[in-house]
Amino acid sequence: MFKATIMYPSTPSARFDMTYYIEKHMPMVKTKIGDSCVGFTVDAGIAGGAPGAHAPYMAIGSLTFESLEVFGSVMAEHGAEIMADITNYTDSQPVMQISEVKVG
Secondary structure: OEEEEEEEEOOOOOOEOHHHHHHHHHHHHHHHHHHHEEEEEEEEOOOOOOOOOOOOEEEEEEEEEOOHHHHHHHHHHHHHHHHHHHHHOEOOOOEEEEEEOOOO
């Protein structure tokens, strides 16, 4: 299994519409990926690791999929549409990481 994790850095002036992200964006992305997407999660940042610290990310979205090849082909086909939707819910510049899931 593989995971695409998209992290949205928290800054004092950043905007993030969690409702849009949960109800529109992530389901749209899952639909584009199709059956190879075996699930997705959305986390809302609430705090950092130290007492009183702010969360370094406003939100983190993860999509779990069966193969890198399928994810790559989906992004080649639908990536522009997926990326164009980002401005509908945030002005933060997302950071993406692709990982191989070792323990699930």
